[in-house]
Structure formats: structure tokens, C-alpha cells
Amino acid sequence: MDKQLVHQFINNALAEDVGDGDHTSLATIPAGTQGKAKLLVKDKGILAGVELAAEIFSVIDPQLHLDVYLQDGAAVQPGDIAFEVTGSTHSILKAERLVLNCMQRMSGIATKTNQITQLLQGTHTKVLDTRKTTPNFRYFEKWAVRIGGGVNHRYALYDMILIKDNHVDYSGGIKNAIANAHQYLQHTGRTLQIEIEVRNLEELQQVLEAGGVDRIMFDNFSLADLRTAVSAVNGQYATEASGGITTETIYDYAACGVDYISVGALTHSAKSLDLSLKAVK
Template sequence: MRPSYITDENLEQFIKQALAEDVGDGDHSSLAAIPASAQNEAQLLIKGTGVLAGVELAQEIIRQVDSSLQVDVFLRDGVAVKPGDVAFIVTGKAQAILTAERLVLNCMQRMSGIATYTHQLNQLIAGTNARLLDTRKTTPNFRMMEKWAVLIGGGVNHRYGLFDMIILKDNHVDYAGGIKQAITATQEYLQRTNRQLKIEVETRSLQEVQQVLETGGIDRIMLDNMTPDQLREAVQLINGRFITEASGGITKETIAAVAATGVDFISVGALTHSVRSMDISLKARK
């Protein structure tokens, strides 16, 4: 099932812009070397190990390049894959297959890398109450696909952008003059503009956590760059009054200890900003 931000209109616009960037006024390599009447097959070959993502997107890309192409899917988004697996076979006009090839691979390789890393981190926090969140640290104009990949890998999407939730981060707090001032100004803004948005406040110390608790009127407290001991103390201090989120440089080596502190969510920017793509190829079938 697609998330709400993956609409037919959004998909079509993304693919149209991506093809315009890549194809321009024509795929002249294919137009020059391949007869227009040539019909061929190609298989999407997996060359890495992990979680597959981007199959549904690939089908839409292929359809938009040439709706007469036929795609036979063997492996769906979210399944575990290994080298040698074939995700799908595309059949039809050879020129069209070649035109779609690179965009399909660019999307699927990155999305599968994200889904794989998300799954790996989820495995490390299994058995705790913590859930894994993504961030806005995404590739410009590719956020929708990267967040979709996080979901496919078993993670949870945080806010999509600046418009659907308020997060008062350290700079907001510093510019506003403090925790209380930032929260109060935000509450007044929401009332004045008749908006209903959840409010999260980033805290950098137990003292700031206490200031948020004294001010109230928010929904979630972010605990940024705190040690496991500090996180545990913060969770006890908050005592279920607000949702808690641990953030800040959390890695495969540290995430289990963070989850054990009792936080509700753990946000990891590395899910999308520094992931390693999966090796995937589209190979001609002769």
C-alpha cells in the first residue's frame, strides 16, 4: 500500500522530470544503434543482499516510457533478496527498454539500499518499544522515494516537510530567546493562523527537558545527542507525559543501547543521507 504522499499525480510528475533530465531530446544511443522495430527482453538482476524496494516505482517508470512494454514481476517491494535473484522481466520495444533502464536502476538501487539499512537497524532494536524514524536529511527532489523506501524497510516516516509538523530545533530555540519563548510564540502562531499542527521541541540537556515540562503545550520531546544514561534519566523525568525521540549521530553500534533506555522513537538521518545503494542491473535476455 502506498503512503499518502505517493499519489498518481506526484509519481507522474517525478518520472516526467527525471526522464526530461536524462533523455532530453532523445536517447540517441538507442535510436542510433537499435532498429525501431526490434523487440527484446531484459531482466532486473539482483547482485546484492538485502531488502528490495522500488519495484512498484519501476513499473510506473516503464509504463510512462512506453505503455506497450510488458512487465512480469517475480519479487515485490519489501522481500529479502540475494545475488542471482530476478525481480522482474520487461518485454517489448528494445529502444524503450534501454531508455527506461538507467532511471529504473538509479531509483531501485538507492531505494533498496535505504530499505536494507532500515531493516538492519530495526533488527537491532527488536524486542524494545522503540520505533525507527527517518528525517528530512534527504536528496532534494527524491524525498518521496527515500521516505517510501524507509516504510518498505519497516521504518516510520517522521514529518514529510516543514509544513506538516512543527519541530523547534536548537536554532529556533536560540533565536526565540529560549525554550519557553519558542513554545509560547508557536502556540500563539497556531492559534492566530488557525492551524492544528503537532509540536516537537529539541532539547540538548536535562535542564532543557525540565523547561519543556514546565512550559507544556507540546506533543513530543526530542532528546538530542544524549548518552544512554542521560536518555534514561530524561525518560524517567518525562514519565510518559510526552512522546520521546532520541536523535543525533545514532549508528548501528549505538542504537541498541539507545533503544534500551525506553525512548519511544529513534530518528536516524543516515537512513537516507549516507546509505549505500544495492547493486542491481538490467540485463538483456538474448
């Protein structure tokens, strides 16, 4: 956990949600009241965000005590209790919505990722996420992908060179784009991996002639063209398939022999898992 990033997120989220005070709790519950609450699971799926929840409680009130019964990555059913938190009721209620928002979103992503990784059993293909994430929540969404059994692609624009169709077109073609990327790395002294997206077998041939990349992404390839492409690469570079791949077709794409399949839906279309924080009387 990157505690500096996590704490910055928590403080910003609390400033947005709490402002100058949780006036409902302050108005209705006497100061100093102690209590307990349980995190109740109301959906079937994969739990994620428990570690983050513990950090949220700790930042809000270090005196809160957490008893964790289910860890991140646990398969859960309706009625399961993930944890109980004990301490100031004002503190528990201040943390409630932030904990739930984060855990529901992260658990939904972990659940969807796990479902897709299960579909690929029997192949060597790994599931990748993308940058199709919620602004300012990317760190946690990619964390949830890992909990669900997926693999993170690049985190952001700064940690990898990914030459996509627009880059190719703006730079004047495949060979120019690759050459320009190497010139940039040499000039800046950076050591970044280079991945390039190809739209067809002709562009793939241009990449194979140019060389100088670490991974090739096949975008919106048919199954027949993908098999031809993987054969042409012949293990020289890591391979990735993307675009238009559904849960119904993902196994067939993996069976073509690609190393990775990137799935934007892991983060942009995951349904939140239903969780609730309930007072224990």
C-alpha cells in the same frame, strides 16, 4: 502512491536524461525491434522500488509488459530476478537508467533501515528517518524507509512544528518558543503537532514546566541522562532520541525507553544496492 508527484518526477528525470532522444539506441537498433530484459539482483539486501519501476515503464511506454517475481520488501540474494519487462527495446533502454538509479538508491535505504530495525528487536522503539534527503527525491527515499520497516518523521517543513536548538535560541528560550508556536497555530488556524528538541536536562525541565508539546526530542544525550529524561517525562509525551547514535549503541539507547530514535544515516549514508537490467537473448 501519489501518482501526480510520481509522474512529475518521472517526466523531469526523463527530460534530464533523454533530452531530444536516446540517439545510441535509435542509431543501432532498428525501429520496431522487440525484446525482453530482466532486473538482476547482484547484492544481498531488501528490494525497493519495484512499484515505482512499473510506473516508469508505463509512463514511457504503456505497451511494455512487466512480469514481477519479487515485490517491494523482499529479501534478495545475488542472482535473484526481480522482474522481466517485454516490449519495444527502444522503450526498455530509455527506461533502464532511471529504473536502476531509483531502485538501487531505494533498495539501499530499505536495506539499511531493515538492518537497524533488526537491531531493535525486543524493544518498543521505532526507527525514524529525517529531512536529510536528496533534493527532489525525498518522497521515494521516505517510501524506501517504510519498505525497510522504519517510520517516517515529518515529511517536510510544512507538516509539523519541530522546534530545534536554533529556533529556541532565536526566539529567546524554551518557553518563548513554545508560546510563540501556539500563538502562530491559533492565528493561522492550523492544526500541527509540536515537537521540541532539548539539549540537556535543564531544558527538559523547562519543557515539562511549560507543557503544550506532543513530542520531546533528546539531542546528543548520554545514556545516563537519557534514562533520567525518560523517567522524568513519565509517559506524558512521546519521546525521541537523536544525535551520535550508532549501530553499536542504538540498542542501548532504545533500552532507555524512548519511543523513537531518529537516524539521518538511513537516507544520507545508505549504500546503493547493486542491480542490473540485462537483455534476455
